[in-house]
Amino acid sequence: MHQLVEQFLKLKPPKFDGKGDPEIASLWVEELEKAFEVLECTEEENVTLAVYQIQGNANDWWKTTRGRVFPAGTAQIWIVFVEAFKGKYFPESARERKLAEFMRFHQGQMTVDLYEAELARLSKFAPKMVKDPLYRARRFRDRLKPDVHSKMISLNLRDYNEIYERA
Structure with missing residues (x-):
């Protein structure tokens, strides 16, 4: 020992x-x-x-x-x-607050890289929600700035890494 x-x-x-x-x-x-x-x-x-x-x-x-x-x-x-x-x-109350933070999270004025890093950090508080790769990719795409989001929608990408790279 x-x-x-x-x-x-x-x-x-x-x-x-x-x-x-x-x-x-x-x-x-x-x-x-x-x-x-x-x-x-x-x-x-x-x-x-x-x-x-x-x-x-x-x-x-x-x-x-x-x-x-x-x-x-x-x-x-x-x-x-x-x-x-x-x-x-x-405690459970703190975990629920972190889950709520994940649910409310948007790109806002952040760069895509900062947004992706923060989303990855918050994802550990919502493991069931990001377990499905398609859901995880959509979550990332749907919380991007509106102008970037609309471009991603038109590309119809389904892979997280591909959406991230294009964004």
């Missing part, structure tokens, strides 16, 4: 203190999961390493919550930890 912790820390994983925008909690989990994948960690190692990166208010929360999440004799499973963690730091 000592060697794993050393390798993990060399990847410079983020710490989490429980403060700030709820989206930070989601990003923290994503960044840790990338490190876990590189290191080929087990479920239990994922939890141990994640807990090592928690500090401040989040550490206090975990100390009081750990026994409920993983009662004595229970295996530490990453998905269970993430569910409890997100329940606290990225």
Whole structure:
């Protein structure tokens, strides 16, 4: 475990203190999961390493919550930890706000590149909605500026990358 912790820390994983925008909690989990994948960690190692990166208010929360999440004799499973963690730091109400932000999002005055990048960021809060490639392409096309949108409609493109490149 000592060697794993050393390798993990060399990847410079983020710490989490429980403060700030709820989206930070989601990003923290994503960044840790990338490190876990590189290191080929087990479920239990994922939890141990994640807990090592928690500090401040989040550490206090975990100390009081750990026994409920993983009662004595229970295996530490990453998905269970993430569910409890997100329940606290990225609750359903925050997820609904991010989904609503995705639903309202339009290109506005942004460049196509900025629009595409922001849409990609918001898409992670609407995974069921962007799962279908055709829907994802239409969503991108239909939220473009009106003058660009009308040109894309006339081209009758159905592929996301092709619509993006043409826009």
